[in-house]
Amino acid sequence: MKLCVIIPLCALFTLTHQVPSQDKCVCDLTNSAKAFPHDKLSTVEDNASKCNGNVTPKKTLELESLMLGLERRLPQLQEDVSVLEREDDGELYGVLSLLVIENELTEIKQLIDKLNMTSQRHQQLTTDTTEQLEDLRAKMAELQEYDTLQVVKRQQANQRLKRDLDQCKNEHQLIPHPTQPPQGICPHGKFVNVTGPEVYTPGEYPGSYMYGAWGRDPKPAVGKENWYWLVMMTSSNRYSNYVRLYSSLSSLIVGVSTPGNVLIHSSNPTTNTVQGPNVVLYGDALYYNCYNKYAVCRFNLATKTITTMQLPEGTRFNSKGNFCHLDECYQYTDLDLATDESGVWVIYTTTQDFGNLVLSKVEEGEQPTFNQTWHTSVYKQAVTNTFMACGVLYATRYVTKEVEEIFYSFDTSTGVEKFNIGIFIKKISPNIYSLNYSPVDQMLHAYCNSFMVSYKVLFE
Template sequence: MQCLSAVGFILLKAIMKFYTLILLCCLFNFTQQLNEQDRCVCELTNKEKAFPHETLNSVNENASKCSHTVSPQKALELESLLLGLKVRLPQLLKDVSTLEKEDDGELYGVVSLQVIENELIEIKNMVDRLNRTTQGFQHLTTDSGRQLNHLKADLEQLELYDILQVEKSRKANQRLKRDLEICRNDAQPTPHPDDVQTSDICPHGKFVNITGPRFYSNGESTVSHKYGGWGRDPKPELGKENWYWRVILNVNNIFANHITFYSSLSTLTVGIKLPGNFIIHPSNPTTNTIQGPNVVVYGDALFYNCYNSDRLCRFNLTSKTVSTLQLPQGTRYNSKGNFCHLSECYVYTDMDLATDESGVWLIYSTVHDFGNLVLAKVEEGDPPTLNQTWHTSVYKQAVTNTFMACGVLYATRFINNGMEEIFYSFDTSTGEEKFNLGIFIHKMCPNINFLNYSPVDQLLYAYCDAYMVSYDVLFE
């Protein structure tokens, strides 16, 4: 019985396999016989309009062209022409008045008339250029206005594709943030003058970052004059609040004997100097000559390292007189205590002058401090004097530059040709030193030969390989 049962079970399995094969064959044959029309195909229909990517690309391209066409540099030519006429016309009037008073009817009158004729030709050329520039600006204004209207219309059309209203929500959030900020400012009580603290703490808050560059130009100089300095007077005389100054060292990057002034940033860019004699000494070099690029102007006076000497010089820009201060014994000078990095030292940078909210500072090194940075406060006077002195633990030749801001000394080091790092700080109010600030400066040239902070506009002024550069200093 058991054998018959086993045989029956095996026979049943064989019959089931046979039927399964028959079904598979039938299914395969049926599938092969299906026509293309009998197959199921699903079509997806999008009722929304296709996003106009070409329009968006066109808007981006036109906006970029508009930003390139309408730039601050466009106004420089117009401003320089106006300033040039402002200088030339009074000079022409003066020459005509001189001719009227001193005309002898002979050779002097002929020469003077020739000079006046040349001046009139130059003024006429400037007026013609001014007219052409003005007409060009009128066309530029008309074209730019038309382009902006087109861009506005295109953007309004593109906003219709914002089905999820992301852009609308973003604008609403911006309005809310603006209203909230206004509300916060209105809610803060105005401090009474007696309640304002007049301590040495920085009024701007903590120094946190450097952005920019904001300005970049070589002005009227050539690349052969690599070293120099520039900036503004933090304590200017009345009428000189917008003046800029510049000192350019000779081709050997050692000394200079004069300083030039400009009435604005645009005149500095195009090289229109203010009239006046700011020559320290007619012959070069002398003991009163400027040595090195690290100079500053403060209180209508130029502070610098006296030539071939361990003394500090102060040139009074009004009286044209020089007073000196003998520095402590052992002070390094004559390119023995320079700012350096691994590949190069910046010659004759033994002494660095700096300005901040409190006045003038002197950064130098001595043999007694093993070449470490020494910081001293320079007190105003004629001659100047040194007040309190601080001794740091950072080696001067491991530093590429220094500057002061709110009573804090900052030092930089070379990272590469495109980057400088502010790595060190020394707080004069607490004596605290930090070696890991990690604030970076994006350089326009490999070497920064001059660095100084201006409390007037919270800008960091740099001079690198004959170019003037400025950066925004950000506080908390």
């Protein structure tokens, strides 16, 4: 039996190897479908990318900021005209009031000119974008004919389903508010949210100075109630030697500085000039980290005099105790100055506190001092910014390039700390290098990669 099996297998093996090689079978495959136009798809992708680059939220905010500046400027003009009318003695108007109105009209004209130019650019952009989108839609309809397996159609159906599910889910979620709002005595009520941005402008020097700060004086001198201030780090992104003043928000938006710069010193940097972007203006005086010192300087804009307040031994300075997130630390942010309804505060850290935030209140006077100090349990380099509102310290942290979170609070009236605030700030640029609260109008003024941005603080 075994022999009978072996013989046929050997014969088959021999026969297989004796088949001539020229008898191989060859098949021709003919595809009746049209070849996919890869070059056309590549063109559509390039055009879509250009369209996305041309239309950005920043351009919309630019127009909104100009409108806001004009909206705030016109009532001021009306008020000044009323003052002028009251000064009429039948023969002669007040010369000074006429000069003020002339300057205001010049600024308003510049603001309107910039608004018209921006509006025209946006109209042209809208027209161009509409034409591009129609062209893209037509080309994509042509390309969809090649989708014989209907893959794209199924993906679109899945996207619609996912969108409907997300919408259904969001409708049943409450707007995020603090789980337990900070308890403190505040004339406005409890701090519950931040909206905006409401102002977004590159100012006079678009893209020139990455670090800086801006805002309003909560305790302005007479005649400076509507002024805004700006301090830019003009040397190595670290130092500055002047504060720049603007007579109104519209002046700041269009980049017309009146009365201009107030010099701290002719050299930059040098003794008692500004180090780091976290500065504030209060009572017509600039408070900031003195150059190369663990001390706070107060520069009086009227008298041009400087007084210093020494911080405790062991205070971190010279970029050793910065605000940070996982990817970056903000250089020379060791000291953060803040203002609220009660005055000026300084936020810092020391070696004795193992890098945790320390908060001190500035006692005003001819020689300012630190009145009281509080110690917290939040690590400074886990924080990206701080600000004060109604005697409560708030700290932020980096979430994404588009979102910053106010996650922490410390109530100086009760000593209670909270780590679950959960208020989110919509960012225009990835990094906020300074954040100041203005008790005058309950706004947060942020300086972000050379742009000035403001947000509205909502109280319950």
